[in-house]
Amino acid sequence: MTTSLLKYPSQAVAKPYFIAAIGLFVGQILFGLIMGLQYVIGDFLFPEIPFNVARMVHTNLLIVWLLFGFMGAAYYLVPEEAERELHSPKLALALFWIFLVAGALTIVGYLSVPYATLAKLTGNDILPTMGREFLEQPTITKVGIVIVALGFLYNIGLTILSGRKTVINVVMLTGLVGLAVMFLFSFYNPENLVLDKYFWWWVVHLWVEGVWELILGSILAYVLIKTTGVDREVIDKWLYVIIAAALITGIIGTGHHYYFIGTPEYWQWLGSIFSSLEPIPFFMMTIFAFNMVNKRRKQHANKATVLWAMGTAVMAFLGAGVWGFLHTLAPVNYYTHGTQITAAHGHMAFYGAYAMIVLTIISYAMPKLRGIGTAMNNRAQVVEMWSFWLMTVSMVFITLFLTAAGILQVWLQRYQPNPLPFMAAQDQVALFYWMREVAGVVFTIGLILYIVSFFVKGNPQEANS
Amino acid sequence: MPELFTKTMARNIYLGGSVFFILVFLALTFDTTARLPKRDHRENITEQVALGKKVWEENNCIGCHTLLGEGAYFAPELGNVYQRFGQSKDAIKAFIQSRPVEGIPGRRSMPQFNLSEEELDAVAEFLKWTSEIDTNNWPPNING
Ligand code: HEM
Ligand code: HEM
Ligand SMILES: [Fe+2]
Numbered sequence: 247m248t249t250s251l252l253k254y255p256s257q258a259v260a261k262p263y264f265i266a267a268i269g270l271f272v273g274q275i276l277f278g279l280i281m282g283l284q285y286v287i288g289d290f291l292f293p294e295i296p297f298n299v300a301r302m303v304h305t306n307l308l309i310v311w312l313l314f315g316f317m318g319a320a321y322y323l324v325p326e327e328a329e330r331e332l333h334s335p336k337l338a339l340a341l342f343w344i345f346l347v348a349g350a351l352t353i354v355g356y357l358s359v360p361y362a363t364l365a366k367l368t369g370n371d372i373l374p375t376m377g378r379e380f381l382e383q384p385t386i387t388k389v390g391i392v393i394v395a396l397g398f399l400y401n402i403g404l405t406i407l408s409g410r411k412t413v414i415n416v417v418m419l420t421g422l423v424g425l426a427v428m429f430l431f432s433f434y435n436p437e438n439l440v441l442d443k444y445f446w447w448w449v450v451h452l453w454v455e456g457v458w459e460l461i462l463g464s465i466l467a468y469v470l471i472k473t474t475g476v477d478r479e480v481i482d483k484w485l486y487v488i489i490a491a492a493l494i495t496g497i498i499g500t501g502h503h504y505y506f507i508g509t510p511e512y513w514q515w516l517g518s519i520f521s522s523l524e525p526i527p528f529f530m531m532t533i534f535a536f537n538m539v540n541k542r543r544k545q546h547a548n549k550a551t552v553l554w555a556m557g558t559a560v561m562a563f564l565g566a567g568v569w570g571f572l573h574t575l576a577p578v579n580y581y582t583h584g585t586q587i588t589a590a591h592g593h594m595a596f597y598g599a600y601a602m603i604v605l606t607i608i609s610y611a612m613p614k615l616r617g618i619g620t621a622m623n624n625r626a627q628v629v630e631m632w633s634f635w636l637m638t639v640s641m642v643f644i645t646l647f648l649t650a651a652g653i654l655q656v657w658l659q660r661y662q663p664n665p666l667p668f669m670a671a672q673d674q675v676a677l678f679y680w681m682r683e684v685a686g687v688v689f690t691i692g693l694i695l696y697i698v699s700f701f702v703k704g705n706p707q708e709a710n711s
Numbered sequence: 712m713p714e715l716f717t718k719t720m721a722r723n724i725y726l727g728g729s730v731f732f733i734l735v736f737l738a739l740t741f742d743t744t745a746r747l748p749k750r751d752h753r754e755n756i757t758e759q760v761a762l763g764k765k766v767w768e769e770n771n772c773i774g775c776h777t778l779l780g781e782g783a784y785f786a787p788e789l790g791n792v793y794q795r796f797g798q799s800k801d802a803i804k805a806f807i808q809s810r811p812v813e814g815i816p817g818r819r820s821m822p823q824f825n826l827s828e829e830e831l832d833a834v835a836e837f838l839k840w841t842s843e844i845d846t847n848n849w850p851p852n853i854n855g
Binding site: 281284285287288289292293296297298299301302361362365366370374376377378379382413435437438439440441442443444479482483486487489490493494497498500503504505506507508509510511513514516580581583584585586588589659660661665666667668669671672 | 787818
């Protein structure tokens with residue numbers, strides 16, 4: 247800990263964001279385990295924590311920790327790319343606490359009072375936005391999110407616009423602005439369910455298969471520049487091509503959610519054609535990452551980061567590209583719509599693309615933010631890499647078990663000559679839910695190991711570079 | 712490859728492609744919203760149906776159930792429950808009303824929401840209206 251390892255001291259505000267992200271990630275997984283048990287022991291923790299409450303906590307914590315991760319990533323990489331200090335580190339720190347407290351209060355609200363009471367207490371009558379999947383937050387929390395997003399964009403935007411405008415920074419900013427703009431559709435909740443659903447996807451789909459891909463692409467590009475030393479020109483060109491493919495396929499690709507919700511039939515064609523091209527940008531990310539690592543000009547000391555970056559590229563393609571394609575054609579989706587197949591895909595895609603890219607940038611930035619060096623000591627890296635494999639492999643198994651459960655569910659409940667009612671079909675596939683829960687426990691062990699890796703001390707003999 | 716395909720070209724494809732497809736998407740959205748009235752039968756969205764949607768939302772029914780295939784996969788699809796329950800709003804109301812407070816031992820349980828008579832009527836009416844949306848024949852059968 248001699249001179250700072252950060253090029254710009256203001257990058258340091260990223261650190262609390264990353265710590266909060268990891269903390270909330272732990273909470274997310276605990277509630278995942280609770281739900282996994284409720285799937286097989288139906289009355290587990292009932293009526294104290296009904297399934298729907300656990301689910302809100304699980305998915306909302308996921309979204310919030312990813313947002314903390316994205317913001318931390320922006321605060322870390324934007325100043326370095328712009329070659330200037332962050333416009334206002336004080337604002338960044340204030341927004342951190344506002345976001346954390348608002349998020350914590352919301353989760354406490356979910357857990358401590360019935361949802362209907364929470365709706366009443368927070369004045370859902372004035373502007374009803376609650377009670378829709380992923381958008382369960384009280385309206386005032388949503389307003390809070392918008393305020394934090396505005397302050398954040400102002401801070402990041404001013405930094406970028408008055409500094410060196412690299413492709414990474416501009417793409418990152420576009421993605422973050424898109425994230426905030428699409429979120430505004432969460433305030434539109436018409437009485438007509440079909441319209442509600444139509445625009446609900448403008449938040450959910452246009453996030454994960456639209457603007458978030460810009461954020462993903464730019465963080466990946468940044469980490470690859472830093473760890474491989476490959477020429478920026480080459481990386482910039484790749485980044486443009488990837489995000490071009492993402493938006494060209496992903497925007498009309500929204501149509502894969504408009505097959506059976508009351509929208510016109512032509513979406514079955516449009517959705518099928520465009521969304522089956524959506525794997526392309528994810529595939530390009532895989533090629534991109536492997537290519538850059540093969541062409542590397544230096545061996546970076548942080549091997550764990552390189553592993554996370556490659557892992558992201560592979561798992562995002564598997565989860566989003568392969569498992570997305572599996573059920574995206576309208577005739578297939580007719581049978582798989584709203585089954586465990588969807589859950590299988592949702593898990594691998596969210597983990598592979600967005601959880602892993604946040605873990606990648608944390609792995610890269612944390613040793614510097616903590617004043618340790620460009621990398622953790624070898625022993626710590628080995629533990630981190632173990633946690634990578636435990637979490638990633640168990641996520642593959644979670645996906646496989648849910649896919650098996652989903653295929654059986656489709657057969658039993660929707661396809662065979664004498665289809666079973668929902669609850670009867672669920673009983674038949676319970677074995678796979680048990681196996682998913684076991685894989686979930688292994689995932690949790692991986693996560694614990696991940697946290698342990700931050701505290702592993704190096705071998706005293708090991709030379710510090 | 713290096714000079715044939717330049718960074719500027721890549722950027723232009725990104726910008727041109729995105730703007731083009733955003734415009735196409737907006738045009739399709741315009742067309743869809745113009746066609747929807749025939750498919751969603753919005754003339755039947757009474758005050759009661761609107762209240763039913765609010766009851767649906769404020770009790771987070773979507774946190775366990777799917778509705779038209781979207782939501783959670785823990786409990787039965789409800790987009791066609793009106794059909795499954797023999798087109799009986801009373802059966803839907805009776806089911807919701809009769810949930811035991813402590814749940815059903817060992818079985819996935821639905822909470823007792825203590826809804827008022829007005830709210831029960833509204834939610835049943837909302838589920839009836841939902842079952843009449845033209846969903847291109849989804850779900851494949853009565854089990855949802
Ligand atoms: C990283 C990117 C992606 C993420 C994070 C993601 C996540 C999700 C999630 C969470 C859902 C469930 C939504 C709900 O609750 O109703 C979903 C649904 C779906 N996704 Fe993705 N997805 C991604 C990319 C893709 C891609 C590239 C494709 C197509 C190739 C795809 C195809 C689908 C389809 C067809 C559904 C609807 C499933 C149904 O009918 O129940 N996804 N996705
Ligand atoms: C210990 C491991 C985990 C377990 C046991 C678990 C379990 C579950 C369960 C039971 C659901 C509800 C499914 C339903 O609606 O019926 C769910 C939803 C979800 N979980 Fe997990 N989860 C775990 C880890 C994760 C991780 C690591 C991620 C992503 C990083 C994740 C993302 C999601 C998403 C996006 C949904 C919503 C899916 C959809 O709407 O289709 N989960 N999880
Ligand atoms: Fe989608």
